[in-house]
Amino acid sequence: MTLEEYKKLAPTERLSIFMESLSMTNRTPEYYVNWTKVARETRKYEVELNTLNYLIGKQNIFDEAFALFSKQPDLLCAIPSLIACRDTKLDILSVDEQDNMSFYSLNFARIDKSKILEYTNFVQQTGLLNFLKEKANRSLVDYVYGVEAGLDSNARKNRSGTTMENIVERNVEKVCREYGLEYMAQASASYIKNRWDITVPVDKSERRFDVAIYNPNTNRLWLIETNYYGGGGSKLKAVAGEFTELNAFVRDTPDSVEFVWVTDGQGWHTAHRPLAEAFGHIDYVFNLEMLRTEYFRDLFLC
Structure with missing residues (x-):
């Protein structure tokens, strides 16, 4: 026709x-994965991720993490990638054992060096420290590569x-x-x-x-x-x-x-x-x- x-x-x-x-x-x-974007997003924090490999398998991991973040606060910039989050400024709800609620914010683009303990507590509460201690057994760069591939599906x-x-x-x-x-x-x-x-x-x-x-x-x-x-x-x-x-x-x-x-x-x-x-x-x-x-x-x- x-x-x-x-x-x-x-x-x-x-x-x-x-x-x-x-x-x-x-x-x-x-359509399924934009590998160029995945590689680009992973490279942003490649140095930080390689340094954070130090925490893998550590037994006293909270103290180790707090000490590491205190010495190199900028390592915290890589945390959102490790928890599959695109945001760098996070507003967080905290609920205690008595169900009292409070709110706080953490900026992972501009690290507040006076809040290293709060950052470390947050990382622990997300379950990331336990993952690094108990489950992680390879390079965090490779891990974030997989995370980025998953995020790219959005x-x-x-x-x-x-x-x-x-x-x-x-x-x-x-x-x-x-x-x-x-x-x-x-x-x-x-x-x-x-x-x-x-x-x-x-x-x-x-x-x-x-x-x-x-x-x-x-x-x-x-x-x-x-x-x-x-x-x-x-x-x-x-x-x-x-x-x-x-x-x-x-x-x-x-x-x-x-x-x-x-x-x-x-x-x-x-x-x-x-x-x-x-x-x-x-x-x-x-x-x-x-x-x-x-x-x-x-x-x-x-």
Whole structure:
């Protein structure tokens, strides 16, 4: 089916084609762990971690730790990494045996040398000292490498969106290179005005479009937003509504501007109704399977 044939279909027919060709996943092998980031985060405290190896297996470990931290307070900067925490300033609740509560803070980025005992007590109460005494049997650098790999899993949701952006940009780049078109990733309305003298009304002043494509032969502009939803949730309804409104915004200009939404994922099966409403307003809604067709090429050349 050509793009022209697809455009002539009723919104319900286009939606049906879209839903039937949703991808199972967009998770490439690189999705699971960003090893470059893991290595970078581990290297931050490599010297401190190697020094803290001294505590491994020590019997009187609290006194040993207190003495070590007193001599080298900056070693405490590595503690958040050892307890799988990204924060460096920690607000802590303390509950005593009578269930009395109190609160205190410890800054692991700027060590307060007058609080070495409090830092050491905290490290003990987290269970880290007992781990170093009883369980640790190898380099703490290797241990933190594993911790960082686990923490990196929290970034997978963002990587899913980045994967979509990369896939779309690669497709756009091929078409632009072949047909002499221009494009820009993360393009703002002001950038588009300065570079191509096209006015793009936007719903948010800070709005940046994932990709903007310009055809100098026809003076037409296409603005692409992309995302991926492997699971359901209320956000899908909100996103469908947001992009329906955004489509109306960007087309409210005397210049030739079109909005393109590239989205995918099995999550859309849980938000059929809001997506159907979006199809009724947005002419160009594509998924990954559709990128394999000639839709992109035909769209930007028309």
